Amino acid sequence: MLRALRSRLPAESLIYLGDTARVPYGTKSEASILRYAAQATDHLVSRGIKMLVVACNTASAVSLDPLRERFAPLPVIGVVEPGADAAVAATRTNHVLVLATESTVSRHAYARAIAARLPDARIDEQACSLFVALAEEGWTHGEVPASVARTYLAPHMKPADGPPADTIVLGCTHFPLLENVIRLAAGPGTTIVDSATTTADAVARRLHEDGLLRSSGSTGSLTLLATDGPGRFASVGARFLGQPIDAGDVEVVDL
């Protein structure tokens, strides 16, 4: 997500806050996720942000409306609606499989967002908590992740009633790291979409609408914040960002 935002909006200054002390959110209760999201937003607002991107599917599914209400008029963009846009644009058979965390699935956040755009869609949802642990461990290739992916996908790729899903939504920001094994488990002819690009588009559109877009001549800064030790943030984050992160560049904050 950070990578897509930097690439789409190079002139904007970005602050990335990873709540590494309390990850993973995907198996936590709604009340805890709401509290954590509000604490993180409080901190970011104190740093003068002009827009908030909730770049976590679980937090988007649970906390978007409360955050919009509490921090109005701050523009708040989530990743679920842009992800649903991407799914609806990709599907030909109107059968979509959403892979997400336990919390996102139990809220049916994607199913509701996709159904609002494509009322006759068939939407399967699958909680894939182990994908988070695999992505954090860096186990993204080989027998173990392939076997986990097969286990999660099998019921949906060979359903008893009708054709398999033709579009798979990666409904957690960790899952793009596992795209290769998910693609293998899904088989050919399946489109895999994530919300990073469509969210970056939504952010650019909203900045433009609100007159907040920075002139393209300038170069934006990047600030990295974490709530736990910067060492693990740097090693895990580098896999997501696709470039090395120096732990010395990560500022630890207490929410």
Added chain:
Amino acid sequence: MLRALRSRLPAESLIYLGDTARVPYGTKSEASILRYAAQATDHLVSRGIKMLVVACNTASAVSLDPLRERFAPLPVIGVVEPGADAAVAATRTNHVLVLATESTVSRHAYARAIAARLPDARIDEQACSLFVALAEEGWTHGEVPASVARTYLAPHMKPADGPPADTIVLGCTHFPLLENVIRLAAGPGTTIVDSATTTADAVARRLHEDGLLRSSGSTGSLTLLATDGPGRFASVGARFLGQPIDAGDVEVVDL
């Protein structure tokens, strides 16, 4: 652990606090683990406990001495030293493999405790973060956990230099749920030990020494506390306790 304590000390009243809002500890920094352990102990002390059992290997490895100092004269028992006792009693070849979390391994907590008891022991340590996610998910049998176990154990069961370990320490309270697949990956002739029984023995001994043991005529109560929603605590906890937990019996506390 709770099961071993109840079975060994049926007359004692037990309060179990699961910091479900912030699990897993095993990938968190030392500073965060220390803070969480102190907050949990503050709460338990306010409920009048007479002894603290740090029933988490990661928290034991990191926070035992600071907790003993801060909460003196409260007796504080960890699980690493009893686990090392069990390993030393079991090994014949003096080659021990410790499976634990990233934090426990990076502190070499078991290696130091075993070496203190058996100076010429060869001790391999392996971080197994995915075992935590598998145990929490209930994926304890079948292809996926077997494949994860083989991946973690392979380098230690066929070492280039000498015979394999004859004793494996389950250095995380989650790992006994995966004992079957660990045993399969280890092959025959390996002894698997965990610290539950030896910790319960250490607790009984210390209660006796300090004159705190309750008379065996009475029946102890069990209080279950969690820091996040009781639903997941009940479903995950039931797998550990080996009996159903009613979510209505779990009290949510804010640390």
